[in-house]
């Protein structure tokens with residue numbers, strides 16, 4: 001893997017071309033992809049097409065080594081099959097990313113996950129993986145976090161919102177502990193200020209991971225803060241009409257050719273060579289469905305602006321809280337925070353209004369309240385909830 005990344009772009013393309021000639025995955029039109037040229041001409045593949053293909057192949061032969069499945073962002077089930085070699089390649093990519101922070105695969109992992117796992121099966125799995133699951137929300141949150149620190153994990157892994165909860169608990173406690181080597185956050189979008197807060201609380205670097213069940217890790221953050229593409233066997237291309245497309249040139253038990261990633265990924269080329277490819281994910285849009293805030297029927301702005309505004313506020317005040325923005329009517333927004341900011345809710349509302357005025361040039365009505373922000377990480381709804389009925393004619 002490291003050899004592949006050390007090659008020049010042209011040499012790597014040649015390697016991938018040869019790999020395709022051997023693995024010959026089928027594109028969504030059923031044509032064998034025997035090289036990069038055929039790949040360029042292949043149509044995109046949707047989640048639905050992948051699902052149909054899986055069912056067809058399953059009918060043909062019953063031999064699959066490993067399976068993973070996901071409900072994803074749309075709630076539709078995706079099934080992925082892997083043979084032993086493909087699984088070990090995926091684990092290799094993960095190991096490569098972790099080593100960047102001095103962590104080896106198989107070292108102590110403290111995992112902050114959504115639902116509590118129970119049963120002998122998950123207990124065995126966690127034991128084998130040298131992993132323990134902790135819950136940083138609920139009545140036991142504080143004792144769970146204390147337990148976590150006492151266990152001295154090599155690294156933490158989990159949903160950003162749950163890591164943030166744990167970080168807040170630590171900040172409010174006077175406790176000595178050996179810091180982990182790294183904190184890896186996954187699955188949810190996270191603000192730079194929130195990342196900095198988690199890093200301060202755990203006294204460790206924070207790395208963002210971007211992955212999909214179909215491919216496992218796609219991008220991983222280097223120590224300089226870029227989210228580099230890290231799997232040398234996965235080709236990511238930009239497409240005008242279909243967002244980003246991903247092709248796994250090595251996969252033989254299942255064909256993933258120009259597969260639509262579904263998330264709004266924006267790629268740029270960085271000069272950084274610390275990890276994986278020079279291509280890095282510049283902007284990763286939240287995994288939510290409706291990302292527009294409406295001022296009137298015809299005027300809208302991207303909900304990302306709320307995240308930018310809150311990020312600025314948090315950088316200025318040195319605080320970190322979670323938030324959700326709701327829209328019930330045109331031009332009016334309700335900002336719900338997990339705790340009351342030190343300077344009060346009105347101060348926050350005014351700050352957000354002023355920021356938005358500078359961006360959209362219109363006075364936006366913001367009301368802030370403190371309450372239960374959307375804490376179900378499994379829903380991946382993100383920070384913006386559109387509650388209005390919108391005509392999608394534009």
Ligand SMILES: [Zn+2]
Nearest residue numbers: 222224226272
């Ligand atoms: Zn970098």
